[in-house]
Amino acid sequence: MLKIKIITAAIMLIAFAPLSTAVPFTETITLEQTSRSQDLTYNFTNLPSSDGSDGFITVASAPGSEFDLSTSSIEWFDLVIDGTTGGRYTCSGSVAGGINMGCGGATNKNTFSLALSFSSLLADFGIDIPAFLSDGALDITYATGAGVDDIGDSFLDVTLAYNTSTAVPEPSTFAILGLGLVLMGIARRRKV
Incomplete structure (x- = not known):
């Protein structure tokens, strides 16, 4: 018995x-650039932990928005993730050390979409996103060069997408x- x-x-x-089962998690924050050389900081909070698989950070001009990132050596942005720079990006090849995103649109009125995988951020810049997510928060800053103008209706989307491990x-x-x-x-x- x-x-x-x-x-x-x-x-x-x-x-x-x-x-445990991997569950997709996606969050997008949209902010507006309202002045010349304005930095935008995206504060992601209450984030679930990553399951360790690859994910993406996407930085893109919102539909209908345009940015001045085209021809000048001072028209660029740095992507800063929790205080660590994850590259300098531009729509032209004239920025020293800049990565050309291949933007669309007319001169000084660019549209773009930049998708960075967690694994490429780790390999290229030493940024370990799953480790940063362990505290449930992530700050991503779009830090502009001196020549990035506000064109009007300049909205920028930053999307965080990854798998989280959830008990199911x-x-x-x-x-x-x-x-x-x-x-x-x-x-x-x-x-x-």
């Missing part, structure tokens, strides 16, 4: 052990739970 109770207790413990009951968990309940019923019946 004691063996059945011990086995039943073990099955119940297994049945309630959480299993699987069908096998429910099967084990049912078996545990059946065994408890049998044990109780034998006692009577």
Whole structure:
């Protein structure tokens, strides 16, 4: 009788052990550049931890927005992630050390979309995003050069997308739970 109770207790413990499943997480924040050379800081808070797989940070001009990032050596932006610079980006090849994003649009009215994977940020700049996410917060700053003008309606989207590990009951968990309940019923019946 004691063996059945011990086995039943073990099955119940297994049945309630959480299993993990990767769940996609995405959050976008949109801010407006309202003056020349204005830096924009995106404060992501209450973030779930990453499951360690690759994710992306996307910086893009919002639909209908344009930015002055085209021809001058002072028209660029740095992407700063929790205080660490993750590259200098431009729409032209005239910025020393700048990475040309291949923007669209007319001169001084550019549209762009820059997607950076967590693995490339780690390899290229030593920025470990999953480690930064461990405190549930991430600050991303769009820090502009002196020549980046406000054109009007200059909205910038920053999107954070990655997988988070969340405890989700699987069908096998429910099967084990049912078996545990059946065994408890049998044990109780034998006692009577």
